[in-house]
Amino acid sequence: MKKNIAIIMGGYSSEYQISLKSGNVVYDTLDTSKYVPYRIHIFKEKWVYVDAENQEFPIDKNDFSVIIDNSKITFDCVFNAIHGSPGEDGYIQAYLKLLNIPHTSCDMYQASITFNKRDCLSILKPYGIKMAESFYVNKGDAIDEAAIINKVGLPCFVKANKAGSSFGVTKAYKKTDLQTAIDIAFKEDDEIIIESYLEGTEVSVGVINFKGEITVLPITEIVSENDFFDYEAKYLGKSKEITPARLTQEQEAKVTTVAKQLYSALKIKGFSRSEYIFKDGEPHLLEVNTIPGLTRESILPQQAAAAGIALSDLFDNAIEQALK
Template sequence: MNVAVVMGGYSDESVISIRSGQLILSNLDRSKYTPFEVHILPDGWHVLADGAKYEVNKADFSFEKDGNKVTFDVAVNTIHGTPGEDGQLQAYWSLIGLPYTGCGFYQSALTFNKRDTLSVLNKFGIPKAKSIYLTQGDAITAEDIVTTLGLPFMVKPNQSGSSLGISKVNSIEEFDKALDFAFAEDSDILIESFLKGMEVSVGVLNYNGKTTILGITEIVSHNDFFDYEAKYQGKSDEITPARLDSETEQKVRDISIKAYEALGMSGFTRSEFIIVDGEPHFIEMNTNPGLSPASIFPQQAAVAGIAMSDLFDNEIQLALSRKVLLKK
């Protein structure tokens, strides 16, 4: 079975995505699958094979090698950010009839938009921070924000990952710089009240046909919050399993499954919560979580005693089963 392991993307997260792709390539069962390294980058779509680079035919996501056309049976999507985490590639693959891992294009687009995700989950009674939504050019002052949310507060791009463009604002004087930082990533931003409590990251997936918690990881950032440095440059402690009492742990498990199923998820996800006074508050959901060796999801798999090869096999079989259902 020919498997396209798709990595890269058009955002600053492409470097992280390529690291994730390498982990997938090294963990696919070669007795079942023939994996191909596929890069989708601003300079083009290419397959890297035998030291050469082959252009992808976008009409059917195939490529030619030695005069032969090579097609794929399934795409394993590990692009963080656009176009692999915002629904664009998923919609394209759906149109050409290629099975792919992860959730569908609607769920991808929805969860990539922080505001819309929070709006949907609000209907299910899932706690969250107070927030204000801004589009570039809207007139607002720091005093307006403080009146509504108090200090400190968080400023985030509405559509971005890996904590890119996020700032914690501790004083009014820091507001303009935080706005510029966020608007550099997206023309829409979300400003949220600061939640003081334990941050946890919860791996959730459909495993063997059942919504399953892979693990709960406690995040202890060495910085003011879990920013890019903390995530990828060792400026945090990630403790799995999280140091939670049984009652709070059950609340985290219940609310994580509720969010996953309420959003119609499939495949790997990693949801972030901050626990305030024993109550988990939803922050965001990542539908293509990082899979580099230092990432949280593989750490949780190791603690759970599940081989990454088994997780990828489950993902591929799930993708193929959805294709069968479409044919019916």
Template sequence: MKKTIAIIVGGYTDEAPISLNSGKFVLKHLNKDEFDPYLVYIFRKTWFFKDENNIKYLVNRHNFTIRLSNNNILKFDCIFNAIHGSPGEDGIMQAYFDLLNIPYTGCNFHHSNLTFNKIYCLTLLKEYGINTATSFFLNQNQLFCEHQILDKVGLPCFVKPNKSGSSLGISKVYNKNQLLTSITNAFKQDEEILIESYLSGIELSVGVIAFNKNITVLPITEIISQNDFFDFESKYSGKSHEITPARISQKIENKMKHIAKQVCKILNLKGISRSEYIIVNETPFFLEINTVPGFSDKSIFPKQLQHAGYSLSNFLKEFIYYSIDKIK
């Protein structure tokens, strides 16, 4: 019997259009002989499914079911999470589905919340010896001294919202006069921000699959942004050049694979993830990790899968069945 799958898309942030692209890509590549998929929209004020006639059917949030026009009730065997940012990447939807005992793709709410919170994630990884940029943390209730910040992180530096994706709200600061404006802009995205030293080197994106106790590192991607850094425009408007496999030595590749597996084990991740690194004088520095990576035709992770020889349809099937089996 075919499995009924809800591909959840949308979300509460400006990443919603990116999420919709990912969801449609997953829908396209799911084997319809194996699965009966439905694109379910999750927005702050409404959760719904639209049929081929564009008729909306609301989700019953008490049990995540949908009553169709023929009075049939849609119940889902698994949720494919394609929501980037909140509430799909920060643990909110994961906790909800855990309460309902419905399987879902990706890691659980504890680890989703930890990895989405850059401050928590970096602090933990530092304890295990993972190299990270020098950083300064701020929340909206703190008084701060610009001199104290710059004395620690130097110039140029990056100002980032603590909990956001797709480089939303990130600024590169070149001089002291730009710092306050960048901090103000970052606080529009989140009540906590992270200020990091600039690292000059090769930027790499590393995709990882963690099914059961098997951790697989996909071919590594080198990122060359046409903009000042790998910002929102670079990611989604063709302003970057992505090279897979990356033009790195075997020594660095082996080092990256070891560190990527180490990070996956430290964070106890399940499913898929994509992390970003900067290589400085052959030393990798961890930047951040994404546990709901983009999954469209322009996204890095599916391209890495294809370079590794995976069929997208077969991989999605394996991912879904793994997600169903892990809660049994």
């Protein structure tokens, strides 16, 4: 009997349009001989099932069901394609856990931790994982520009602590750039992280649980045409993404070990994609994503293709692992 799969997409953050693209790729790709896919749009103002004619049917949040043609539809599994809140920060995971509905993403705690850059880096430091120098600021704090520069130097990156797709990220070159960069970051979050600039080769490493085994996918090297891997570089073609990355065997071994260690240490499930910059031959962690982009142009699907894993198999595996 075919299983009903709710593909949740959209979300409450600036990343909602990217999430809709990811979710629709999953919807178009799932094996319909095994699954009945349902597009579920989740926004602050509405949770709705959207049919092929773009008609909307409200989701009953009490049990995550929907009434279609006077029949109540429930779901065997949720495929989580929401980037940002509430799909990547633990809220959806907690809700689905309470309802005992399997889902393709990591658990609530892991989602919450990895979505919070500051907390994630703090937890991983004792494991010896290298990272940039950082300085934390909350909304309402006095801004001590001299202390920031003394800690992280210039240029530096000012980032929203809980945001993705490079929303709220600015590279500050001089002291007078800091306040503007901080203001931009605070538009996305009330916590920010300011990090030292790391110059070197940037790579993205996908890790998945494939058929019950933690698998590191072929590594992607990121060469941005812009000043850094910003929104334009990620989504508007302003970068080259080279898979497999042009790394030495030693570099590849080092970053593969760190990415696998990170996945296991944080007890992540489903997809993960972590970003690194090589400095002095050592990979330095930038961030961890547990709901990476899933469009055909996105990095993780590119890596899966390089590993000989078709999109349909990638998505099928995610559902099968969740159902187990």
